Amino acid sequence: MTDITRIAIPNKGRLSDPSVDLLRKAGLVFETSSRALSVPARNMPVEVLFVRADDIPELVHDNVAQFGITGLDLVAEAGVETEVVLELGFGRCRLTAAVEESSLITSIEDFEGLRVATSHPVTVCDFFTGKGIEVTTVALKGSVEVAPKLDIADAIVDLVSSGSTMMINGLRPVATVLESQAALISRPDADPSPLTTMVRAVVAAKRKRYVMMNAPKDSIGAIERIIPGAEAPTIVPLTHDAMYSVASVVDADDMWKVLPQLEEAGASAILVLPIEQMIP
Numbered sequence: 001m002t003d004i005t006r007i008a009i010p011n012k013g014r015l016s017d018p019s020v021d022l023l024r025k026a027g028l029v030f031e032t033s034s035r036a037l038s039v040p041a042r043n044m045p046v047e048v049l050f051v052r053a054d055d056i057p058e059l060v061h062d063n064v065a066q067f068g069i070t071g072l073d074l075v076a077e078a079g080v081e082t083e084v085v086l087e088l089g090f091g092r093c094r095l096t097a098a099v100e101e102s103s104l105i106t107s108i109e110d111f112e113g114l115r116v117a118t119s120h121p122v123t124v125c126d127f128f129t130g131k132g133i134e135v136t137t138v139a140l141k142g143s144v145e146v147a148p149k150l151d152i153a154d155a156i157v158d159l160v161s162s163g164s165t166m167m168i169n170g171l172r173p174v175a176t177v178l179e180s181q182a183a184l185i186s187r188p189d190a191d192p193s194p195l196t197t198m199v200r201a202v203v204a205a206k207r208k209r210y211v212m213m214n215a216p217k218d219s220i221g222a223i224e225r226i227i228p229g230a231e232a233p234t235i236v237p238l239t240h241d242a243m244y245s246v247a248s249v250v251d252a253d254d255m256w257k258v259l260p261q262l263e264e265a266g267a268s269a270i271l272v273l274p275i276e277q278m279i280p
């Protein structure tokens with residue numbers, strides 16, 4: 001019998017859909033409609049386990065699942081040893097220490113002796129202990145940002161992405177406690193798996209574009225300088241008029257400056273294509 005690899009992903013919340021999306025792009029075919037705890041992939045010896053995002057570090061640590069996708073903040077908070085195989089570039093947020101707008105506090109050192117409400121008490125405790133600052137943590141599961149108004153805390157440490165929720169609640173950020181994003185995690189001693197290679201290939205491809213164009217022979221030198229590609233652009237002669245077909249991989253973020261330069265250099269019929277998977 002083939003060994004089944006299990007990967008645990010969030011069953012709800014903001015990391016759930018992007019995790020399903022990532023596994024599908026990596027080539028796994030599986031159902032999500034049955035609301036089952038676990039579903040087998042149809043095309044690989046992989047089982048997808050749908051669980052709470054905050055349980056995933058523990059499940060991976062205990063080898064219930066060999067891999068997991070969850071937030072780095074939740075990995076820190078779980079306090080169990082796991083390995084971050086790959087940062088995934090979604091679910092970006094920060095654990096931010098904040099006080100009420102009217103507060104006189106301006107630096108993290110001023111938190112000495114305060115009651116700090118947070119959904120991440122372990123991380124907060126480690127952070128302040130590491131700085132030699134004594135605080136009392138007030139652990140809350142949700143609505144952390146209203147704690148100062150209710151006078152159950154003097155300050156908060158909560159997850160923010162844009163910061164607008166804090167502003168709406170009259171809170172002022174003082175310091176960043178932790179930067180987070182979604183990550184693929186495993187046990188520290190996990191064997192390599194094709195699943196890791198596939199996920200890595202999707203993440204690598206996401207910010208890249210495949211650019212193809214036609215160009216006359218005279219333009220090739222200039223085009224090579226604009227798009228050096230992973231190694232060098234592929235240059236294939238066309239059958240007529242000393243024209244060439246040129247193709248290369250370009251950072252998606254650079255497209256805005258690369259396209260006008262290519263046109264200027266004499267390229268035509270420029271095509272920009274998404275890349276599904278890439279192993280550099």
Ligand code: AMP
Pocket residue numbers: 012013014015053070071072073074091092093159160161162180181182
């Ligand atoms: P949820 O289940 O939707 O509460 O999401 C939980 C995880 O999503 C958090 O532990 C973070 O890793 C991540 N996340 C990303 N952005 C935010 C945000 N603005 N607020 C809360 N969680 C966020």
